[in-house]
Amino acid sequence: MSVHLVTNELSLRHVTPPGHPERPARVTAVIDAIRSSEHPVVEVEAPEVDMSLLATIHDTTYIDRIRAFCVSGGGALDPDTYVVPASWDAAIHAAGAGPAAVDRLWKGSGTAFVAVRPPGHHAERHQAMGFCLFNNIAITASYLRAQGERVAIVDWDVHHGNGTQRSFYEDSEVLYVSLHEFPFFPGTGWVDEVGTGPGRGMTVNVPIPAATSAASFLAAFHQLAMPPIRQFAPSWILISSGYDAHVRDPLGELNLESVHYGWMASALASVVPQNRIVAFLEGGYDLSALGTSAIATLTGLIEGAEPTVWPSDITGSAAKTVGMAREAISTYWDLS
Numbered sequence: 342m343s344v345h346l347v348t349n350e351l352s353l354r355h356v357t358p359p360g361h362p363e364r365p366a367r368v369t370a371v372i373d374a375i376r377s378s379e380h381p382v383v384e385v386e387a388p389e390v391d392m393s394l395l396a397t398i399h400d401t402t403y404i405d406r407i408r409a410f411c412v413s414g415g416g417a418l419d420p421d422t423y424v425v426p427a428s429w430d431a432a433i434h435a436a437g438a439g440p441a442a443v444d445r446l447w448k449g450s451g452t453a454f455v456a457v458r459p460p461g462h463h464a465e466r467h468q469a470m471g472f473c474l475f476n477n478i479a480i481t482a483s484y485l486r487a488q489g490e491r492v493a494i495v496d497w498d499v500h501h502g503n504g505t506q507r508s509f510y511e512d513s514e515v516l517y518v519s520l521h522e523f524p525f526f527p528g529t530g531w532v533d534e535v536g537t538g539p540g541r542g543m544t545v546n547v548p549i550p551a552a553t554s555a556a557s558f559l560a561a562f563h564q565l566a567m568p569p570i571r572q573f574a575p576s577w578i579l580i581s582s583g584y585d586a587h588v589r590d591p592l593g594e595l596n597l598e599s600v601h602y603g604w605m606a607s608a609l610a611s612v613v614p615q616n617r618i619v620a621f622l623e624g625g626y627d628l629s630a631l632g633t634s635a636i637a638t639l640t641g642l643i644e645g646a647e648p649t650v651w652p653s654d655i656t657g658s659a660a661k662t663v664g665m666a667r668e669a670i671s672t673y674w675d676l677s
Contacts, residue, residue: 342615342643343451344380347442348372349387349434352458354427361423362592362626363458363472371456371622374632380639385445387438387457390480395436397483398476398508403467407432407474418469432459432474439481439579439619446616452642453619454582454635460623462502462581463527471500471527478579478621479508482515485577493518493575495566495609497602498583498623499593501530505581506544513539516573518566520558522586522595523548523662532662532669542673545569547666551594553659555601556652558586561663563651567608569674578609578618584625584634592626599633604648606641618642 353365376382395404410418411429418424435457442453461478463471482492482505494509496502496519506529509515521530536544547565549558570578584602586595610618620638625631640646655663667676 342380343383344375344639345383345385345442345445345451345453346372346375347385347387347438347453347455347457349438349457351427351431351434355431355459356425356427357423363460366628367625367631368456368458368622370628370631371635374636375454375456375639378636378639380643383451385441387434388441389433390437390440394440394480394484395475398466398479399464400467407469422469422472424474428459428474435459435461435477436475436480439477439621440484442619443481443485446619450616452615452639454639455619455621457622461621462496462498462505462623463500464504465507473504476504476508478581479505481579481619482509486514490576491574492516493570493573493578494581495570495578496521496581497586497605498581499585499590499595500526500583500624501546502581503527503529506530506534509540510536510544511538511540513543516543516545516569516575518545518570520547520549520562520566522551522593525551532666535669535673545670548662549595550658550662553595553657555596555598557655557657557659558595558597559601559604560652560655561659562605563608565663565666565670565676568676569670570609570612572674575613576617578613580606580609580618580620581623582620582638583623584631587625587627587630587634589627589630590625599630599637600646602634603637603641603646606638607645607647610642610645615642
């Protein structure tokens, strides 16, 4: 089973200030790990995004503003998000990576991993934030949505994907499921954020307190995230595959190990065919954990890696927040 590894050398030219956690070495670590893995790799160069597709997620005035800011020399868009002149080209090719992965999978077998930067899930329609310029995964979901596909976006980055959530908050054909540390940047993703209008119930948030055990996190994933995904019956699953919930990560405060990403990926691969899943690199700032977690994710997607028995007990402070999430989610989905 081949891995379509979607990359672009331009990702390395998006340079952040010294000491910034979102640095070129992140994507290099993931690419090198995938290339050296036992999985056959098909290299795919991420193309420039179609501007009309980009405009389905981001306002054209915002797109023009980002281009002008980069071309003029760049700098700080906010205290966390920096660009240089090359960041424009890096960003529009990162935004084109997901649709390119979809096109490859539509034509054949395998699965896909999108290893580009800047990352995307914090980017709002009118605003860059959290290291993100354009919302790569939302752009891909919009691309699939236009083809009549039912898309589930699963976000296990330690930070809530506020931009992705907002992109589909009123959409009945895109399910957004997020497990994330809370309270934490960006401050969104509480249990009462469930969508509005026709999208009510299509946003599923499972906030996880800092220091929660891996067993409690995985029990929450199995008990609260998987039932809505299965019941929604998506035709495609897109994964915001951030690895900053890893115990080694310097920014997050959760306790997952690399193998656990394989468990979650394997569960998702039981819902749709392997050639209907695309994983997108989001966060994750320990280089070793990035590589081993990406490989675990692909192994889960391709070979299956679920535990014989999933953890079932949710303990500590997570018991309260996950209990509140359970109550909110069960209004719309059967969690029994």
